[in-house]
Amino acid sequence: MKKSVLLGTLAVAAVSAGVAAAGTLDDVKARGELNCGVNTGLVGFAAPDANGNWSGFDVAVCKAVAAAVLGDPSKVKYVPTTGQTRFTALASGEVDMLSRNSTWTFSRDTDLKLDFVGVNYYDGQGFMVRKDLGVTSAKELDGASVCIQTGTTTELNLADFFKANNMTYQPITIDSNAEGEQQYLAGACDAYTTDISGLAATRASYADPENHIILPEVISKEPLGPAVRHGDSQWGDVVRWTLNALIAAEEYGVTSANVDELAKGTENPEINRLLGVEGELGKMTGLDNDWAVRAIKASGNYGEIFAATIGEATPIALARGLNAQWTQGGLLYAPPFR
């Protein structure tokens, strides 16, 4: 009899199924909710609090897109995805977009049929060692044992780095960040390697951060950015230009505090176009003209998001570095809104 419960539920599920596929933008609008793939938990980037509300640097991108498309930053369903499931979840349509600290690489963009729409964080892989090891450069790590998470690009970068420098190492493979921290603390490995943002957060969480140093070498490029499915350019444009709007807003000094004021019209035509006072930019992407205003109001411009989630005022204390505006010596460069 209990087997039939299952059949019954299946039948009910089958009845409620069957909506024809349309563009993702139309799907999201029809659903009234954005399915956003996020990390299952990464300090500063995506984490639910004690009440289950998600926040973080990557989560802010989801909120901005939801605000731009649906008019409400809270209309996001966060789908936690693991390193193994993230791309399949996107390809199969379980999520509309991925904002999950994923590195933009050639093969992911082409072979895996993803479209990375931009970069929201320029990361790079580094090493953390105990200070009393007496090592000041990654070039001195010959023969060291290194804790490394399996199945990530960091594993491949590590092999490349040691090969290029003609050094040997002993990999200690770990499954998760938490396990890696534990192994490193227990002395199972001399060095722990992952993205520098992750190392900084890990170091800050130790009881004795002063006894650990992050080596100066950055051995890889890890441009992390949101991704959408290949072949839906309209939806890709929406996500890309929402991200660009957040970056441009910082460049032009538009913040969540003054965006309403500026949206009444300013001297600067670029700001006017961004905020929909002039021109019809929103219409071109299939949204309305206030889309950028809502996106910026969701959690602020890029700089505000950075400062609130991972910036120097937070315990993670990451400097802007490469993630500063191009005018400040960084790499953030939003194409013109015209």
Next chain:
Amino acid sequence: MSTSQTAAFVRKDMLPPQDPPTSQAGLVKWLRENLFASWFNAILTLSSVFVIYLLVTHFYPWFRHSVWNANSLAECRTIIAANWGEGASGACWAMLRERWHQFIFGFYPPELYWRPIAVFLGLLLAVAPVLFTQLPRQMLLFSLAYPLLAIWLLWGGSAWPVIMIAAGFGIGFLALRFLDEVSSILAIVAAIVAPILFWLFAVGPLDDVLSKAIPLAIEPVASDRFGGFLLAITIGAGGIALSLPLGIILALGRQSNMFLIKSCSVMFIEFIRGVPLITLLFVASLLLNYFLPPGTNFDIILRVMILVTMFAAAYIAEVIRGGLAALPRGQYEAADALGLDYWKAQRLIILPQALKISIPGIVSTFIGMFKDTTLVTFVGLFDPLKGIPDFIRADFNWKGIYWEPFVFVGAIFFILNFSMSRYAMYLERKLKRDHR
């Protein structure tokens, strides 16, 4: 020889029994027999005591330095350092104080916690008459209705679809009852086909009409709000309840003389047992999406539960097949000789004995399955062992906390699994008939 001569001394009273020698009684005897029977035994005892001593001295301080009141791991460390000196390590249970509800309920809305609690108490009430035959049999009616009630309470929403499912069973039962007089085969076919037709074609319109007429709904809770032990117990209990009947059917199918039924059962069992559970979970979470039409909203917990059920059922089937094979041939022949048909023979003679033999195996499979529910973490669900701790660690306040969640979750799993295993022993004792 004179008979008048009296003995110099005759004892008039009994000697009081003496205590046995100290080496043959009490603690000393027990120690000698059990711990120091031979020199080799003595060495083993001493080394075991030493190992226990090492473990206790190693772990005891960690527990003794426990901190319950703090708002972050850093604060815990400060408190431990202040109370026990620099360098002391201790458990930071303050994390549990703040986050215990997430270990239990996941992201279930806090104002609706009464619903899972009611479902859990209902579960105890529903399984009680199944587990203990002393209880009144009328309670079984509640056990029958319980699964649907639990589904409605946990996921919320309109009550009508659930009532419709129940109505489908009612229709099937009626068909079985009234057509049985005409033909038993026809009755079974009708009992299966009628509810399916009802669910496929009548539920949709009826649901619309009834929901409009009498809106009977509670606040819906989506599957992604489930987590922690709520998720583990939902999947575990659902899997256990569904896999036992499915496993029995598969075991009987494998023993069947009918070629098609036999080969289907064998293929199913061997395929499922030949594939790791994680593969099946990935199929549930990812592959099914490619096959179903886009936009289909097929609940992830339901998908996982189906796959976990199939997995457990294949193992249960093999355990029960062992029980069936252990029955003496005479039992089958006796059933035939009594003129019982196949189902009656199975129900009255074969299965009661076969299941009794299989109890230890069945319970191990259930315990294993319940623990395997933690694997759902790989498909992005928040299991209590890895999913929940990982996201708690994603909060900077608790980043770096590692052993405390394992100890807590391990303790709860131990309590649940140990009670299952004790119940199995009770059942074995109760069913023991001493005929071998």
